[in-house]
Amino acid sequence: MSLLPTMAEVLRQITKKPATNLFPAKYLPKSITGFLGKVSEGKAEINPPVITPENYRGKITYDRDACIGCKICMRVCPANAIEFIKETKTVRIYVTQCIFCSQCNDACPVQCLHMSSDFMLADEDRYSENLIVE
Amino acid sequence: MIDVILAVVGGTIAVTIIGIIVGLVLLGIDRKFAAHMQARVGPPLRQPFIDVAKLMCKDSIVPENAVVSVFNAAPLIALASAVTLLLYIPIAGFYPLFGGLGDAILVMYILTVPALAMVAGGFASGSPYATVGAQREMVTMIAYEFPLAVAIVAVAWRFSMAGFSDPFSLATMAGVGSGVVVWDIVGPLGIIGCLILLLVLAWVTPAELSRVPCDTPEAETELCGGLVAEYSGRNLALFYLAGGVKTFAMTALGVAIFLPWNISWFIGITGWTALIADVVFFLLKVIVVMFFSVSLIRVSMARFRINHLVSLYWGYIAIAALVGLMMIILDVFMKGGVVL
Amino acid sequence: MTSENKSKKAPYTIPIGPTHPALKEPILFTFRINGEVVEEVDFAPGKAHRGIEWMGMRRNPVQIVHLTDRICGICGVSHTFAFARAIEQIVGIDVPDRAHYIRTILAEFERIQSHLLWAGVAAHELGFDTLFNLAWRVREESMDLIELLTGNRVNYAIVQVGGVRRDIEEEKFARIKEGLRYYESLIDKLLKLFLHDKTINMRCRDCGLLTYDAALKLCTVGPTTRASGVRADVRLDSPYAAYGELNFDYVMPDLYTGETRGDVYDRIVVRLLEVAQSVDLIRQCMKQMPEGETLWETKMPKLLAACKKAEGEAVGRVEAPRGECLHYVRMNKSDSPYMWKVKASTYSNQLSWLEMLKGEQIADIPIIVASIDPCMSCTDRVAVVRDGKPDIYSKEYLHRLSVEKTRRLMND
Ligand code: SF4
Ligand code: SF4
Numbered sequence: 001m002s003l004l005p006t007m008a009e010v011l012r013q014i015t016k017k018p019a020t021n022l023f024p025a026k027y028l029p030k031s032i033t034g035f036l037g038k039v040s041e042g043k044a045e046i047n048p049p050v051i052t053p054e055n056y057r058g059k060i061t062y063d064r065d066a067c068i069g070c071k072i073c074m075r076v077c078p079a080n081a082i083e084f085i086k087e088t089k090t091v092r093i094y095v096t097q098c099i100f101c102s103q104c105n106d107a108c109p110v111q112c113l114h115m116s117s118d119f120m121l122a123d124e125d126r127y128s129e130n131l132i133v134e
Numbered sequence: 135m136i137d138v139i140l141a142v143v144g145g146t147i148a149v150t151i152i153g154i155i156v157g158l159v160l161l162g163i164d165r166k167f168a169a170h171m172q173a174r175v176g177p178p179l180r181q182p183f184i185d186v187a188k189l190m191c192k193d194s195i196v197p198e199n200a201v202v203s204v205f206n207a208a209p210l211i212a213l214a215s216a217v218t219l220l221l222y223i224p225i226a227g228f229y230p231l232f233g234g235l236g237d238a239i240l241v242m243y244i245l246t247v248p249a250l251a252m253v254a255g256g257f258a259s260g261s262p263y264a265t266v267g268a269q270r271e272m273v274t275m276i277a278y279e280f281p282l283a284v285a286i287v288a289v290a291w292r293f294s295m296a297g298f299s300d301p302f303s304l305a306t307m308a309g310v311g312s313g314v315v316v317w318d319i320v321g322p323l324g325i326i327g328c329l330i331l332l333l334v335l336a337w338v339t340p341a342e343l344s345r346v347p348c349d350t351p352e353a354e355t356e357l358c359g360g361l362v363a364e365y366s367g368r369n370l371a372l373f374y375l376a377g378g379v380k381t382f383a384m385t386a387l388g389v390a391i392f393l394p395w396n397i398s399w400f401i402g403i404t405g406w407t408a409l410i411a412d413v414v415f416f417l418l419k420v421i422v423v424m425f426f427s428v429s430l431i432r433v434s435m436a437r438f439r440i441n442h443l444v445s446l447y448w449g450y451i452a453i454a455a456l457v458g459l460m461m462i463i464l465d466v467f468m469k470g471g472v473v474l
Numbered sequence: 475m476t477s478e479n480k481s482k483k484a485p486y487t488i489p490i491g492p493t494h495p496a497l498k499e500p501i502l503f504t505f506r507i508n509g510e511v512v513e514e515v516d517f518a519p520g521k522a523h524r525g526i527e528w529m530g531m532r533r534n535p536v537q538i539v540h541l542t543d544r545i546c547g548i549c550g551v552s553h554t555f556a557f558a559r560a561i562e563q564i565v566g567i568d569v570p571d572r573a574h575y576i577r578t579i580l581a582e583f584e585r586i587q588s589h590l591l592w593a594g595v596a597a598h599e600l601g602f603d604t605l606f607n608l609a610w611r612v613r614e615e616s617m618d619l620i621e622l623l624t625g626n627r628v629n630y631a632i633v634q635v636g637g638v639r640r641d642i643e644e645e646k647f648a649r650i651k652e653g654l655r656y657y658e659s660l661i662d663k664l665l666k667l668f669l670h671d672k673t674i675n676m677r678c679r680d681c682g683l684l685t686y687d688a689a690l691k692l693c694t695v696g697p698t699t700r701a702s703g704v705r706a707d708v709r710l711d712s713p714y715a716a717y718g719e720l721n722f723d724y725v726m727p728d729l730y731t732g733e734t735r736g737d738v739y740d741r742i743v744v745r746l747l748e749v750a751q752s753v754d755l756i757r758q759c760m761k762q763m764p765e766g767e768t769l770w771e772t773k774m775p776k777l778l779a780a781c782k783k784a785e786g787e788a789v790g791r792v793e794a795p796r797g798e799c800l801h802y803v804r805m806n807k808s809d810s811p812y813m814w815k816v817k818a819s820t821y822s823n824q825l826s827w828l829e830m831l832k833g834e835q836i837a838d839i840p841i842i843v844a845s846i847d848p849c850m851s852c853t854d855r856v857a858v859v860r861d862g863k864p865d866i867y868s869k870e871y872l873h874r875l876s877v878e879k880t881r882r883l884m885n886d
Binding site: 004101103 | 540670
């Protein structure tokens with residue numbers, strides 16, 4: 001039994017690069033929204049997030065024109081996040097309700113629902129335009 | 135007379151400010167060291183300052199069944215006594231402000247005061263966690279005092295054997311003025327003894343500062359902070375500052391006794407350049423001592439149980455300290471090094 | 475009240491929980507402490523009750539499989555797997571062979587991921603944050619692989635009634651093998667850092683003992699029971715999915731240390747060795763995996779119709795990383811199950827706390843509590859609050875209630 005095997009390990013580690021993923025910045029900015037604003041203005045640089053895999057399930061996308069209004073997606077949605085709009089015979093998806101299972105994607109007979117790789121969805125308003133797909 | 139008083143007051147204020155700033159920087163560096171050893175990036179260096187500033191803005195909550203006076207006084211006493219320590223420890227080769235008024239023995243006594251203040255505060259908070267923490271802190275203190283005392287007394291005794299007039303003065307040990315340090319006066323056996331004592335001091339430091347593996351009195355996962363479980367806001371900030379200052383004091387003590395060289399002794403410079411070079415060199419030594427006695431130790435092991443802590447300090451480390459002392463005594467009898 | 479009870483003299487009572495840094499999930503422990511020693515323990519679960527079964531009984535099986543993903547934050551496969559197995563038995567679904575293998579691979583990746591997570595948490599409970607960081611860092615590899623196979627890191631949404639929703643394509647095998655090699659090269663280091671460390675030995679050896687007899691008597695499951703020397707593992711005792719065709723054995727602590735003591739240390743040994751075992755199982759699965767379909771029925775309306783026609787009850791059991799996970803389902807010719815009961819592994823293991831904690835020190839409470847790898851959210855199925863006060867139900871009363879309920883189920 002060695003005494004303190006970790007000591008050698010940490011000494012070796014100190015010269016190596018840390019494993020932390022520095023998204024979005026090395027240190028917490030004073031204000032995250034301010035920082036993101038600066039990034040969009042091109043004044044600051046953002047450390048990119050880890051790349052999502054190809055079949056990642058992010059924010060849902062919906063092709064309204066292809067939808068035939070069959071309501072199958074509503075039957076399988078575990079979160080009851082899908083609402084039927086009678087007038088247009090299309091559906092409306094509340095992203096704050098959605099649990100990103102993509103079950104509706106599998107069930108839709110005309111493949112008009114898909115999951116994008118968009119995951120930065122935080123918002124102050126549950127019903128903001130960004131969080132309702134129709 | 136007025137001059138003296140002004141100098142003392144001014145000096146004390148200056149030492150307080152410097153002590154707090156250096157203490158917090160040291161805590162920041164320690165966090166950076168630990169983070170990189172754990173493959174993390176860690177918080178920015180100024181994080182301790184941010185923490186203190188934030189705590190200062192927050193309300194200090196006093197529990198219902200606390201002894202209010204003691205509860206509020208404890209953090210102040212802890213910080214004040216931690217700062218007092220710095221007045222007796224030679225820093226960067228300067229003669230300590232109160233150096234003529236107290237020696238190493240006094241420093242050892244003052245070292246216990248912040249811990250005692252925390253114990254008092256813990257008992258006064260009236261929470262079972264804090265009570266258990268306070269009991270543990272007392273046991274911890276009893277455990278590490280003995281090796282610490284042996285280490286300091288052994289070095290002082292060696293100085294007295296070498297014919298120094300004021301061996302217990304930390305200024306003497308640090309070679310302030312004389313330029314003579316402990317390694318200069320001991321023979322080969324004494325060198326081994328001093329190395330052992332250096333290690334002993336390095337191991338006492340985490341216990342003194344309540345850091346892993348000796349953070350049993352605070353033990354986040356067991357006692358949710360133990361002693362300081364009920365503290366918040368300004369009071370907690372004061373304890374935090376006291377911790378920073380104490381880190382500085384403990385490492386400075388180690389530097390003063392075992393690594394007191396000044397860079398200006400070696401590369402004959404004088405005046406302001408020498409002063410700056412000495413201060414920078416001193417801070418480097420403090421950081422190195424902190425790395426080995428705090429950061430490295432705290433990332434490489436699990437927390438001790440209180441009975442482990444006692445058996446470690448009363449057993450192995452006390453024995454190591456005594457062996458170091460024996461070596462130094464033998465050194466004197468065999469007339470190694472400088473003996474009067 | 476006498477002055478004796480009022481005074482703070484020993485023994486005194488320390489509450490730990492419902493929220494406490496040592497607990498990752500809410501539960502209330504009450505300890506009677508004498509000095510540093512625990513004299514008496516009591517605990518009150520039920521603080522994380524979310525009414526999942528109630529929600530499930532208002533949804534159809536296809537919806538429920540995504541709900542079961544969320545019973546536990548870590549075992550995203552096990553609960554769904556157990557539920558799907560129950561439904562498959564009721565409906566009489568023949569799961570394609572390839573799906574069996576994919577389920578097995580995912581379940582084993584989940585075990586790797588869960589055990590490494592546990593190892594990190596255990597190290598953190600001991601105040602050993604370096605190992606916590608290390609364990610969670612190497613855990614990332616399994617999370618990445620799970621993400622590659624299922625799309626997301628947690629909430630995999632891959633198990634479906636009748637199979638799995640995604641195939642593992644040939645192109646992904648190289649990446650999976652790379653990950654397996656990573657763990658194979660790592661396991662020795664992990665064993666060294668965790669098991670040969672003096673401080674961990676001091677803290678975990680002979681701490682939180684659970685004897686063989688007690689482990690049997692209390693019906694503990696999973697690594698907790700194996701660490702006490704009981705040879706029990708659902709994967710071997712009643713093989714499901716592809717486990718019957720794989721070559722493996724019970725992981726017992728004496729494989730590594732030569733003896734079985736049933737302490738916290740042994741539980742670390744079992745879990746770390748199981749990481750190595752899971753790597754081996756995944757290798758075997760990849761070698762033997764047959765070609766073919768992965769779902770019994772890809773058309774969801776047809777699957778739902780089949781479930782709606784079904785009648786009967788069944789129990790689905792799988793070996794989750796923490797031990798046996800059991801789902802009881804009863805279908806009654808309607809969209810949603812008539813009855814759904816989840817028994818997570820912690821439910822079986824939690825009573826062993828009383829045995830383990832008695833006589834130990836306060837300092838050991840966190841690591842002993844963590845040593846069974848408790849998952850309160852999986853376990854908490856009831857929370858009884860009446861007039862603002864939790865009730866205590868006696869065994870007799872509970873028995874009467876269950877008899878009544880069984881009658882009701884039979885008559886309906
Ligand atoms: S992804 Fe799942 S939760 Fe979201 S809308 Fe589709 S079915 Fe509902
Ligand atoms: S399943 Fe597809 S086609 Fe049918 S309503 Fe939903 S989105 Fe439209």
